[in-house]
Amino acid sequence: MADYAPRTELTTHRVENQPGPNSAGDLWRSDRALCDAVVQFAPAWVGERLATLGQRLASSDVARWGEQANRFPPQLHAFDRHGRRLDEVDYHPSYHALMDLAIAGGWHAVAWEHEHHGGHQAHVAALYLLTQAEPGFCCPITMTHAAMPVLRQLRDGQAWQTRLLGREYDASAIPAWHKTTNTFGMAMTEKQGGSDVRRNSTRAQPIASAGPGEWYRLDGHKWFCSAPMSDAFLTLAQTDDGLSCFLAPRFTPEGQRNAIEIQRLKDKCGNRANASAEIEYVGAWAQLVGEPGRGVPAILEMVQQTRLDAATAPAGMMRQAVREVWSHVQARQVFDRRLADQPLMQRVVADLAIEAEASLLLAMRGARAMDRFLDDEGEAALARLLPALAKFWHNKRGPAFMAEAMECLGGIGYVEETPLARLYREAPVNSIWEGSGNVICLDVLRILDRHPASIEAFRQELSLSRGHHPAFDAAIDSLEARLTASPERLQAEARWLTQCMAQTLQAALLIRHAPRAIADTFCATRLANVSPIFGVLPAGAPLPAILERLGE
Template structure:
């Protein structure tokens, strides 16, 4: 038989009609809506701090880190070779590189460095950009950031607070006091209760005497523990006084490994770069935070912070997805025209851009409310409500958004080499943690019942945009009418209310701060003739003007 001779003219394998790589994308420089939004809401220093981050995130190296962190998930080493408990999780070096990038730039601590002068806006904008590198590693960044309000309630917690503010990432399994910077995780959920943490059965027994700041021993199981290699965990356990909040360090006061046994890592749909574990407290040491029996109030401020981050992550993923789509459709031809020049595709991309800008605007408005909440009653009232509304609605839109973006790329969008597949797998998680949809809606009702100033603050915000679009004015009237219903009807309609409040707030922000093309089309397609699919725009929609927003 003759030797095989490869053909010299392999024309069937010539790459044609595919987008070129083009210039690197700088997610700060190339995001006009983000820069404009911050110019309306934040002090100038926020943008100045974000610009270098955008340059870093736009490099091929950081893009590779994100791909590797997702492709090579963490692995558990429960025991050493001799059978002793080890309880360590090994991450790919790319994960540690991303953690170091975020912590050495201080994005976990910036809200507390500039707490009343744009710090929360800087944190949220930073998270929005970091999410576009890899969403999974942002979980421990969020929890470390959000731990500060709880640590302020820890008697003698000055050292913990100081180390939270550090900027030297150290992944070593050593006692927290031997590091300049500590990271924090969270372990709340148990099998039998889920979001109903009052059913938690983990028990806490005092080592000596009970009370704030005293040491206890924990016994029980946690169904989800996020970022199990953190230096300390905020957790809930039952005492004789009721459900209480504790800080459980990875090492005991005498520098031994704490009895926090990792049973297994969850095999998750997405969020693969981040480890989520089932753990067993086997007499683990922990300090009581706040007052005994006041665990839920102690943890609520942390939850407010994490919920705003969970509302911001989908906005960042939307921006990454629509940027990827726009690059693709400009470089691909079908039916003798570029996809970007075809009316149907233009309307889909324009609609995705509108959703992205609306989500960013609401997340940043929530961050500004947090920045001003200590000195302004109106902003404090909004800060109670906006994180829940934004978390609920942005995450309801996220999975459908990612599916539509993936479809714009066709078959190549469905393969793991394209970022759309990773974003699609990631999209549901922020809707689930920190309270799934129904839990968030019930919390919205509790806020309206216990803090009536919040609904008045909402009405004030909406009133500032009245008279600019008929659909917006009609939506406000419909919302006001439904809010007068009795308790049973309000609970039955809680999802409608949460959606209506979120979308009318988005509309109000766009009317006041975004180009008219974005605001008017949002009102026409979300508040008037809403469609369950993206790309259904009015015949006279200013599509070309909207698409210009995608050009830096």
């Protein structure tokens, strides 16, 4: 047999002009916008607690967990091998590792551990960071966090509240009361109604007697059930008194599997690490939460919390995307110059960075309002309004943001080995969850009509920044003129109104809390010479000052 010489490395197979592994080292300390926002808005303990989380999330094993949780999505096992109903969903171990990380850190419960003392700001900042590890697993973290206001309406619900505050993640299929920590999901929408939950046809019949805290049997179908392996679900069903809110545990009071049958898992565009299911209640046990016929007001306590989280997730995704872009363009050379030194690329990256910081500040301002809900009437008014504004606008910007970031990386941005493809698929989901765009805009009009204090608090917030930039002052004047329109015109222009309110408030926050280079450029490009694409900045835009904020 002939001898073969070792193959010499071909020049074309040398890896050159490519960035090395992207490691921020610390997602907290490397994010100057987040650090500044927490210092300006939150008590000192919030930053101290986030420091440990930011360092942990930057590790290579957490990045691997996020990638694997997406590559190996949940699998449904409806029956065991003998044909008995099982109704269990298997997740990859990486998903459980991420859940354990978040719950052990108490990020699902911190808002209630430090209620009115920075807890919501800590939760929102942590969610912003956790999203950068993997957005999908944040869904059950969000729902567990948001369940607390509803559990407080459940008669004799103290045990559920106590277990929500636990820090020992337990994924085993056993009754909730045999665990120290419970997770919560929700099942609201049905095929015939969607966002119009008043069309729900699921029925509830009392087992013994009717009334708050009593046990009922549920029969009906839910088109979406998020996180179907949760220990309990908040759901809506019709009673003789109208649509009512119920808590349906995975196990009956006798410790038997509850009759919540999983029909299938949704094959989703993104959000693949998280399971979303169609379920059937077949005489399932559930406890009535609050008063019968008051299901919508009861569940809105939860939705208000989840909407702020749905506004925060895109801000975290924007930060992750711009971090990937900045790492790439600093290491990549094209036409004999680094991409980071080329004027067009500088404008694109700077514009993305401005958008990410504006979104973060609006989310944090909403969290601050929630923390001060009981102490200040103006803050309570803003807490009703800001989650809706932020949820609508951040999620409208998200898909275009991710597409632009993907383009900055070129072809490798479009492949699954980079986070950009995952982020692009993920970008639309938070716009749909908890009310799609039109629903949110109509809710904004409802808030302004039923809670006049909200618009007054909003005006006061804007007035603190008046006089800084002519485009900002003009935007306030234009907004005021539109707010006096007839109800019919306001409804027709609700999208314009919601966008204008969100962007004007973002500008006000940047003026007060961000470097002048960022605030001025935001006003010039979002409120004056507006372009539908990223990267169209004024010729004299202070690019070095904006890009310097991204760090190395």
